[in-house]
Amino acid sequence: MPNTGGPELHVGKLQKFRLFRPILAGATLRERVIACLGALAGITLTGLICGWFFGEGPHIPLIVAPMGASAVLIFAVPASPLAQPWPVIGGNTISAFMGVLAAHFIPDPVIAIGVGVSLAIAAMSLTRSLHPPGGAAALTALIGGPAVTSAGFLFPLFPVGLNSVILVVLGIGFHKLSRRNYPHRAVAAPVNTHGTADRPAPLRVGFQAEDVDAALEALDETLDIDRADLDRLLRQVELQALVRARGTLTCAEVMSRDVITLGLDGSAEKARHLLITHNIRTLPVIDGAGRLAGTIGLRELTLQGAVGLRAVMSEARTAGPDEPVIGLVNALTDGRTHAVVVVAEDRRVLGIITQTDLLATLTRLLSDKTFAPSDPVAPQAA
Structure with missing residues (x-):
């Protein structure tokens, strides 16, 4: 009788295919389909609208490449702090300006691209507009070719800023139609409704806010999740554990x-x-x-x-x-x-x-x- 490998082989196959599983918590097939449809509508309409504004021609790009990455965030992970309207608009525009600034003052292109992206990260961090495609926006300002060079300091506004605004507006409309929460608003934490100094009842037991802060400090990693959402997630985990242990009664x-x-x-x-x-x-x-x-x-x-x-x-x-x-x-x-x-x-x-x-x-x-x-x-x- 041939050896089929037993449970060990089956587990090994599952481990190999883990690379093809969604890496985002909560990702479902439905969410990915919605993201694809949103990106299709968002990018296409952004290009059409900008074409209507500028007219088609080689003098300026209708839509810049970083918008593709921005669309991934807006439509695939709309709850991410990096995908909110201000990071998208501010991050792309400010980063493009940093790229133009580096190109203007640094003649060596190799040094300029490094300085441009570095300045973009610093500027986005200071303005609370961190947005990963911003790094690409800075690079586009540096190596985008004659059309970008000729636009000069207007490039961060037209087309980068305009592209970003249009994409965000379309994202808000699309998510409203698909009944999703964008811009993301974290659920408000429980409050004391009795006008006293006591904490609300749900917050008096279990972990406290300082425990979450201490855990984040111990992990020493930056997580792509809003602090309030993280607190809500952990409290829901506590509730699910209680339901699992004592949840037979309906x-x-x-x-x-x-x-x-x-x-x-x-x-x-x-x-x-x-x-x-x-x-x-x-x-x-x-x-x-x-x-x-x-x-x-x-x-x-x-x-x-x-x-x-x-x-x-x-x-x-x-x-x-x-x-x-x-x-x-x-x-x-x-x-x-x-x-x-x-x-x-x-x-x-x-x-x-x-x-x-x-x-x-x-x-x-x-x-x-x-x-x-x-x-x-x-x-x-x-």
Whole structure:
């Protein structure tokens, strides 16, 4: 019987093909397809628009080569700090200016290209516009040929600056259509909503900001990720580890099913009456088809006054019935959310999980007691 190599050979083959796997965390086939389509639209339209401005001819390039690298960042890794609008526009333009400056004052081309790229990195660092294609923009200003040389100090603005602005504008439009976040905005860290000096509840336990800083210092490497995103990633890792360890209990097993709701055409007075009568903090608001439209609490009613529900209700925090209840820890400890509404795919209200429900569940889980689906669960609580 021939020797097929067994598990060791299989692992070896997998290791060889690791070179062909995406090297970016979170990269998926869908994301790469979107990046390709974005680059196609962005680069093509940038060239067409610049051609309309300048006219086609050898006197000046319609689009410079560094825009290809900028397109990779804008469309393939839009969350990168290096791909944001100011680094793209400022980094390319400032770097091109450094290249023109080096070419103007240094006659030796070999020395000029080294000095130009070096100045570009320094200038981008000082102006917080670090953008890798900026190095190519500086080189283009130095070795771009007669068309670039004749443009002189206008080259950083036309076409480099104009190319960059157009590409960024197109990137913003494309990502908006594809429902992606660009320019990237990091999710705000939890804040204390009670007006006291204490840290928000999620930040009082686990690792602290200084721990992240110390880890970065110990690694002694520059990472291509926003500091706030890194903090959020690590906290999500903590939550995923908790879900993996204690995540067998689903929202459907814990939720209160007899949910007190109010129709969208109801009044603020009726909402206040239901909240006080049933001693609850969060009241789901449903539309005529029984789908969740939002939530309302005494705080919203107090701040806004007795007006229509549409003006005062907040966006609901939701979860699916099959999601692990442990995954609601972040939502129910953010200082603002008192309950998570469990909904079906069509947003029909199936149940609700309050902070009290979560606390009771965690107490049972952490004490290692068996929690059967038939066990009684606290009603929709305050």
